[in-house]
Amino acid sequence: MMTDIKRFHSGARASQVVVSGxxxxxxxxxxxxxxKGIAEQTRCVLDQLEQLMVDVGANRNQITRIxxxxxxMAYFEEMNKxxxxxxxxxxxxxxxxxxxxxxxxxxxxEIQATGTFY
Incomplete structure (x- = not known):
């Protein structure tokens, strides 16, 4: 069975998000x-992640792994907040x-996520 692969926000080296099936x-x-510091950078990256999910027609509840x-690692506690x-x-x-x-x-x-449509 053939699955369409869709790439979003593609640049010279990579796509920001790929949907396959x-x-x-x-x-x-x-x-x-x-x-900015780690708290602000964490917030910034999570906002970007959430927007990418919206861009592909999903939402952050569909993220299965981060x-x-x-x-x-000294940033661990502050990032976790x-x-x-x-x-x-x-x-x-x-x-x-x-x-x-x-x-x-x-x-x-740096944050990378996988998710699924359901």
Missing amino acids: QHIETAGLVAKCTD QIWLAN VYDAWVSEIDKPARACVGSQLASPEYLI
């Missing part, structure tokens, strides 16, 4: 507000969070 997959999202990379407030209003996705060197030093957090 019922499956939704985002790219790794980093904050556009890189001059992967978080932190430039420094923002994340916990955001996720408290939705069906809880599975989640992993690790420390990692990100692509640029101004990025404090």
